[in-house]
Amino acid sequence: MADRPDPLAARPKPSKSADGNGAKPKPKPTGPRSVERRPEEFTVKGTDKDSLVAQIGRSTKKWQGRTAALVLTFGGDRNGTAYAHRVNSLLGKSRPEMFTRKTATDDFHDLSNSPSTAVVRVYFFTAPGG
Numbered sequence: 001m002a003d004r005p006d007p008l009a010a011r012p013k014p015s016k017s018a019d020g021n022g023a024k025p026k027p028k029p030t031g032p033r034s035v036e037r038r039p040e041e042f043t044v045k046g047t048d049k050d051s052l053v054a055q056i057g058r059s060t061k062k063w064q065g066r067t068a069a070l071v072l073t074f075g076g077d078r079n080g081t082a083y084a085h086r087v088n089s090l091l092g093k094s095r096p097e098m099f100t101r102k103t104a105t106d107d108f109h110d111l112s113n114s115p116s117t118a119v120v121r122v123y124f125f126t127a128p129g130g
Helices: 049-063 080-094
Strands: 040-045 068-076 104-110 117-124
Touching: 040 049, 049 080, 049 117, 068 080, 080 104, 080 117
Parallel strands: 068 104
Antiparallel strands: 040 117, 068 117
């Protein structure tokens, strides 16, 4: 991800339209997709598998159609890493088109958070050429 140039830095500049009215046509993006710089974030709570899958589904509905590149999950308390791993293992069950086998995940703990609680940070791919 870090070895790719910023796709937003070198966008072509549109020229004036052929009709001479000064309207600038929007250029069609080209180039490889990259990763958004800012993550989207949501929280899940509890230990029931079905409840966690449902919470992930509800929390990610607004990003439907996007593909996750990287997910960092912070489970609460001393055993937070194990809880984060469990949450990450359920991502694809909730939204397989968003969280594919190629989505990188990492498990962390956050001692300031409650047990059986996780903060999930999702870094999405940009659109191709975007």
